[in-house]
Amino acid sequence: MPEIILEVEDVHTYIGQHHILQGVSLHARADAVTVLLGRNGAGKTTTMRTIVGLLHPTQGAIRFAGRDIRRLPPYEIARLGIGYVPEGQGIFATLTVDENIRVAMLEEDAESRKRLEQIFALFPDLERFRHARAGSLSGGQKQMLSIARAFVNRNRLLLIDEPSKGLAPIIIDHLVTALRAMKQQATVLLVEQNFQVASALGDDFYLIDDGRTVHRGPMEALVHDHALKKRYLGI
């Protein structure tokens, strides 16, 4: 039985007056890629933001490596080893690529330097533009930078929200290769609308609809379940 690193149990989250999450539950196995699927507005991003502590659930439990993190502030959750790559990258545009990475690097030691080298090997562009302003990068490079920032901190869990959004197919291929390589070192919770990317990377899947988890299982099973795909994903 593999270790469950993240457990989300029946979480409810409000944004203002709107009851967005109405019971989301999921388990992420250590060293696997768990993919969240669902239509726009189903609550995938809200789930991610709730896990990292930017939104506070009104009920339910969130445990990371066995520890209850539901009431912790975002910066403490991050220090436990959860990295977040938000939708739209969230890079600091006026800072350089190097500065962006330094903000994320909580400790500069041999391990983080090794990870940085690994990142630069995967994304040579980042090293090439290391001292350029992050705002001047292309969309794909920004995405790489955002992933790099989450990765350098030897986080045990990476939450990555729609990494392929708005990118050209050739760059998506590059990203998939890189994420596959990273999978060895961290557990990934991935939100992905591009089903090809999702099925290429995913080990497990959860389907979210109207703020609830409605299905779960191994990714392979979903690939062949056309009825389920048609019903919830429209494909």
Add this chain to the structure above:
Amino acid sequence: MKIALPTLLLGLLLPLAFIEPRVYLTLTVAGLAMGMLIFLVASGLTLIFGLMDVLNFAHGALFSWGAYIGFSVVLALNQRLGWAESPSVGLNALLLLLAILAAMLVAAGLGMVLERVIVRPVYGKHMFQILITLGATIVMEELIRIVWGPNDQVVPIPLTFQGSWDIADVIVLRFPIVAIVLGVAVYLGILLLLKLTRVGLIVRAGVENGEMVQVMGHNIYRYFTAVFAAGSALAALGGLMWAVFSQSVRPAMGGEHLIFAFIVVIIGGLGSVTGSVIGALMVGLAYNYVAFLVPKAAIGVNMAIMVLILLLRPTGLFGAGK
């Protein structure tokens, strides 16, 4: 911003056509000094706004507190030890330094309390921020009236900083030079701090996206408190320098300078330190030139510049428009 420098240069040189060069030089020094003093107030305001999105109306009261604390230090040391009247440059400088230190420390402490108790519960709610910092202003100003009395008081000026140098027939007042040097030092200090230190790096990142800084494991509220305290200390420094410059303290002095600082920050662009330097210099210089040429129009000139800049660039010279 490309138009900033040419506008500043034009503003600097145009009055030369109407004013005799020697007087012009004197006015320019006075204008630069005034600009730098206003910059000290505006810099804290703009930093706090940039990082926390808070428009701090209590900034003016911190200015007054700085002035009064420094005034008390100068008064006490002068009455007991005669440091202001002493001809020793060293003692005079030490006196000013101690006054500055005391003013900045007290204001930083006040700023911390303000941020923790009053501002923190209303982050993200502009209207309540304005109202609550306004209430704090009233309380702090009234406390000054209770502790130090409601009337204007004369600040003893250390001998070294009185009077003027006469360089090639140009009269250069001493204290304004001190103010200019200090202003430049503070400006460079802020820039270097932001550029070279880790705290500066995280503050710059926080100005852009506070949420991301948090999910990277930094407790942004600690940075908020620190920047608020630093901004308060800068306001106090400005207040003390202004008290020495004008040789007097008044309970309402902060409110008037807050309006100056607002105008400067709007001209420069909310959140930009460099913008507030340029805005402050514009306001200081223009005020002095116009006060010499058309005394009656002097009070309106700041507003005129502000309106003009807003017409040309609605977000101010260096404003990001967020």
Add this chain to the structure above:
Amino acid sequence: MTSDGPSAAPTPVQASRILEREARFRQPTLYLRLALTAAFALAPVLLPSFQLMDLMLKIALFATLVASYDVVIGYTGIVSFGHAMFFGFGAYAVGLSLGKFGAPTYGYLALAFALGVLVSAALALVIGAFSLRVKALFFAMITLAFAEYALILAVQLSHLTGGEDGISPKLPGVFAVSFTAGKVLGVDVNGRVVTYYVVLVVCLALFLTMSRFVHSPLGRTLQAIRDNEQRAEALGYRTFIFQLISSSFGSVVAAVLGGCYAMWVRYVNPESALSIQIMLDVLLMVIIGGMGTLYGGIIGAAVLLTARTLLPDLRAVGTLMFPGSEILQRLTERWLLYFGILFILVVFFFPKGVIGTVREVLSRRNAAR
């Protein structure tokens, strides 16, 4: 005729209007409002003391002023520090037109109000056009700067404005101090009393106009913008234009009230018409009463103005109690300190004000039923 038949079902807005209209005469607040109006109208008859009359009319004036500020801050969600300035413009228009440049005639009185309104509307539009276009925060800063500037101007241009000493205008005809028309209901009908009733009627009319304004489609749009500016923009509203209209409307009402104020006190100076203190008073009144309620102003004005009239007595108590200590005496004298503390406490613990809180409690009770 399209109105009958099931196909012409009312839109949700129409439906809520119909409900409102039907409920109008069943609301207890209607009778409360009528009683309040009666109290103001009968005060000079029942309690013929000048001090009380003065207090009552000032409450009416300030309640209306606070309501006009509420249109801007409560219903539109923008903070202005220039509201007292527009009030001052109206007051100075009357002072200058009747006392300094013109003569105490009805013509000049009408001219004064026309000028006060026009100047205020023009300046409000200009300030709004500059600042609201960028962000509402600019509006707070810029109106503060303008208000301060107006105050400085009023003091410095003393050949025009009378400087710190101010102007004491004489009023024409029925408003003049010398006017008498015998007794009605046992009350001397003199210039004072006529002014009282005229100003009261103006206040009432303005209040009703504002009530119509905030409940009109325009007013509802304003509230939508206040609650979610982006959504309103996405729905196709040019939010800036609406904010501009509302702030200008509020400013014009303030100018008219300033004119009325000058008519009542027959005196205008920078401190009583333009100072930041008036602005702070109005702010506190709107917060005490409740933002976005319009009627909150009445409570805010009544509380604050009554307290203000009783303050001199408090000061005397202070001197009696602490004859030795200067600081303790100052502590009792500086009532502004307590005003500031009250300000912070109300914003923190009572952000909806009296009326807002009462409404909340009532609606919760109704919902529970």
